[in-house]
Amino acid sequence: MASFGWKRKAGEKVLKSVVQQFEAAAEKPEDGGPRAGDEVDWQHAIKRRRELLLEDCAAKSQRLKDEGAVLAEHGRHWEAIKKLDEAIQLTPDNPLLYEMKSQVLTILQEVFPAVKAAEMAVKFRPLWWEGWQTLGRAQLNLGEVDLAVRSFQVAIHLCPSEGALWQEDLQWAWRLQKQHLASKEKTRQEEAAKEQILNAPELQRDYDFESDEVLAACVAVAERQARYEELKRTAVVMDAEGNVRNVLAGDDGSEEEQFVKARGL
Structure with a gap:
């Protein structure tokens, strides 16, 4: 006293x-x-007390992080998420925790929370290429292909020597982006064909039913209807070389082995 x-x-x-x-x-x-x-020196005493508390929090957070990693490796993903959340409560500005949490959430197909966790990782450590890689993979899983391409490009800019970024992540995102654009174009063509059927110019005229114009108009409408039905049965696929192709449903499966499936992230 x-x-x-x-x-x-x-x-x-x-x-x-x-x-x-x-x-x-x-x-x-x-x-x-x-x-x-x-x-x-009360100021020094308070500062020292704060340092000791921070050291305790950091040590406990590291322990929880290690426990979460072990649980995730053994497939106990929700338990790993719980450990990581406890660690984040102790050290809320640690980007490693958010990046690891994003990976586990991606495995669990919790796509939106995975993106949010990865965004926190790059927020606290914007020059960390692995954080951007994890963010890009989470965005791909969410279906945000354009955003994923940008994230992978940022990661490559930060670490251009990492071959996996070029050969796996960015190449795959580019393929999906190409397929996505092709699907949008197919949808546009399908809508245009439907509009031509509903508002066919041949249906806006009066015809003499004894003339040949009636037959020509029916043929034109039938062709538009066939084109629309064909577009509806068409699927956009990508072969092993990255080429986008339109394939009619119901075709034989002789070329099925050439197409690649969506990669598990």
């Missing part, structure tokens, strides 16, 4: 024996406390 002095108001009478007893009590230090005349 810090010592302090007794200041008597001017004109106030205090017995001399009482003053002596008070001063003696003030000079006697309590057990474990600073002695009279000692100066206490």
Whole structure:
């Protein structure tokens, strides 16, 4: 307890024996406390206490992170998520925890939370190429192909020597992007063909049913209908070389082995 002095108001009478007893009590230090005349640096003490607490939090967070990694390796993914969340509560600015959590969530097909976790990782460590790689893979799993391509490009810019980024992640994202564009074009053609059927110019005219124009108009409408039905039965696929092709449903499966499946992330 810090010592302090007794200041008597001017004109106030205090017995001399009482003053002596008070001063003696003030000079006697309590057990474990600073002695009279000692100066206490409370600012330093508080700072040191904060440092000790932070060290404890960091050590416990590391332990929880290691436990989460072991659980994830053994397929106990939800238990791993719980450990990582506890670690994040202790060290909320650690990008490694968010990146690991994103990987586990991607395995669990929790696509949107996986993207959010990876975004936190690159937010706290924007120059970490592995964080951008994990973000790109999570975005691919969510179906955001264009965003995934950008994330992989950022990762390559940060670490151009990493061959997996070029040969696996970015190449695969480019293939999916090409297929996505082809699917959009097919949908546009299908909508255009449907519009031509509903608003066929041949149906806007009056015909003499004994003339050849009626037959020509029916043939034109039938051709448009056949084109529309063909587009509806067409699927956009990609072969092993990365070429986009349109295949009619119901064709024989002789070329099925040439097509690649979606890669598991």
